[in-house]
Amino acid sequence: GAGVSQSPRYKVAKRGQDVALRCDPISGHVSLFWYQQALGQGPEFLTYFQNEAQLDKSGLPSDRFFAERPEGSVSTLKIQRTQQEDSAVYLCASSPHRAPYEQYFGPGTRLTVT
Amino acid sequence: GQNIDQPTEMTATEGAIVQINCTYQTSGFNGLFWYQQHAGEAPTFLSYNVLDGLEEKGRFSSFLSRSKGYSYLLLKELQMKDSASYLCAAPYGGSQGNLIFGKGTKLSVKP
Numbered sequence: 001g002a003g004v005s006q007s008p009r010y011k012v013a014k015r016g017q018d019v020a021l022r023c024d025p026i027s028g029h030v031s032l033f034w035y036q037q038a039l040g041q042g043p044e045f046l047t048y049f050q051n052e053a054q055l056d057k058s059g060l061p062s063d064r065f066f067a068e069r070p071e072g073s074v075s076t077l078k079i080q081r082t083q084q085e086d087s088a089v090y091l092c093a094s095s096p097h098r099a100p101y102e103q104y105f106g107p108g109t110r111l112t113v114t
Numbered sequence: 115g116q117n118i119d120q121p122t123e124m125t126a127t128e129g130a131i132v133q134i135n136c137t138y139q140t141s142g143f144n145g146l147f148w149y150q151q152h153a154g155e156a157p158t159f160l161s162y163n164v165l166d167g168l169e170e171k172g173r174f175s176s177f178l179s180r181s182k183g184y185s186y187l188l189l190k191e192l193q194m195k196d197s198a199s200y201l202c203a204a205p206y207g208g209s210q211g212n213l214i215f216g217k218g219t220k221l222s223v224k225p
Contacts, residue, residue, distance in 0.1 A: 042218045105156035
């Protein structure tokens with residue numbers, strides 16, 4: 001079956017631009033997670049949804065970062081006024097269970113801010 | 115605080131056995147995960163240990179000691195395709211939705 005998909009796979013933005021990253025989780029998966037992964041590092045948690053409810057957003061680095069999952073399926077991570085330090089791979093993961101069970105990761109969106 | 119430590123890099127020979135260690139400090143322990151991540155790809159789930167002891171799954175085994183805050187991933191009969199980063203992760207936070215990952219151990223398998 002289809003896995004987690006993310007789009008775009010690559011995004012280049014000029015500093016100050018707004019970007020929107022999309023995640024399509026596996027159909028029927030209750031939980032959805034966003035992570036940020038810098039080169040050579042492990043993923044760092046950003047935020048977690050259970051259905052449409054955002055249960056944890058403690059990892060969002062600033063108020064420029066905003067995530068939503070309005071219908072409990074597709075999610076969008078929006079970054080406003082991008083900065084160079086936002087350059088990273090943004091990973092989305094979904095899980096059929098309520099946390100903390102196995103998470104299935106998408107291929108990620110590589111964001112480069114110039 | 116929450117902390118997960120694992121070695122940065124390891125090298126091993128094709129056909130050999132390698133053990134990748136992970137030590138962790140988390141509040142409200144609720145299991146430990148191992149993920150594999152090939153360069154440029156998404157992490158894929160390998161194992162989840164909640165109870166102490168060794169769990170075997172084919173060529174891969176994972177061990178947990180909760181009292182010592184210690185886990186390891188054991189890879190047997192190494193193949194070239196096992197060259198990847200191996201990530202140790204533990205759930206954290208009130209929602210238990212937050213996974214704290216280690217920085218990953220980059221394993222290079224040589225012929």
